[in-house]
Amino acid sequence: MKLDYCKDDMILKVYPTVSACFEEAFSLMKKHFWMLILIIFVGAAIETPMWLMQQTKPSADGIDFTFSFLQLIQVVYYFGIATVYSYGVIHVFTKVARKKDFVFEETLLGFRTYSRVILSRLLVMLVVGLGLILLLIPGLFLACRLVFVPYLIMDKKHGVVDSLKISYYMTRGYFGTIFGMGILSFVIIILGLVLLGFGILISLVWINTAFAVFYNAAEDLHYIDACKEADVVPEEKEVA
Template sequence: MELIKEERKPKATLSGSYRYAWQQMWKYFLYLFLIAIIVGVSESPTSILKQTENVDPTATALVLQLLAAAYMLLFLPVIKYGADLLELRAIRNEKMDIVEIFDGFKRKYLNIILANLLTFALIGFGFVFLIVPGIILACRLVFVSFLVMDKNMEPIAAVEKSWEMTKGHGWRIFGMALFAIPVIIAGLLFFVVGIVISLMLISLAFAALYHAIDSDPNDDLLIDES
């Protein structure tokens, strides 16, 4: 019986990114599962904003909305950017330290917050006027968090670099986002654990694509030759 050979590098394709992400997810499952739990717990306070949107605008509700908005802008991005870095380490087979998910509060904090605000504003601006520009911007700026954390780039430089890196990959990124829909549906069939695994796989797939393009931006068929 022939054993399936483990891939050492992802291909810069939809199938290659998801396949490599699937391989690495099981290789570092406990680390990645804990990261997903931390991100999930960190996102839970944002439900306060949604719960108070449709109630009477009392002083208490307004204060809760302001606190939730501040949390979403000044705290949550740091956790998410840290998670992206750790997922990239899993893709690269690098040493992972869970506490690094909080490193953004000590280092790069301003760059993370400003990069997140700039990306959100650009994508939001695109969606306000026409849906298509918003989708294009969302696809082309998908690597901003990786560039801030991995390359220590400042916000504007990260946005410009992401735009450059994703040139020629826009449809592929859009396809990966669409493919995430059936992945999530499949996860829902297995309830809570299934949806967590689905979200882990999707995040890792984008990290794999970033790694593939970053390793050799001129080669769409990166794969181990040994």
């Protein structure tokens, strides 16, 4: 972590860096290693039907309505099940970053905020997609600045628009860090693939833990200020 002296508070504040987040994550994931592997494995199993549907090719003659119907099912399945489960996974990894215990059933908590989960994913994809259409850099920039949206939905229970605004302010000054974490995550995934199936599960556990560590550090440092800038009432911090 990068240390920064804060004259106003007369204390040393800890700022997250790429290496520090992954180092801390590697240490934290050991305690719940097999449960986290199971959670990621279930997530992969949930996404398998989407992968299988992608292998279906349209007919060369005219419009293949069956293929179009499968595409529709794939989209509904992605947003209605896979995305919702992924938000529950984020909730669990946030607890790991805070050194709190959890149970597997907490991966299903995304279904309690079903509409917010789906709307937030749609809105983030729309915003980032527009940025990518305009130019590549704006899309990457927005993707990094909105990385905390799922965490704010699950951790702070904010609305969709408020989560986007708070995430944008919370990640100010961290574009390089988030982009660097994305690059390192890609490298870790490639290394995981070299170790076949089990290696990719370990890689995904490590990456999810690292991003949860990053969110937890940024939340401690910038959440209140981000809420003020976004004109949003902050949620009270959960008592351990």
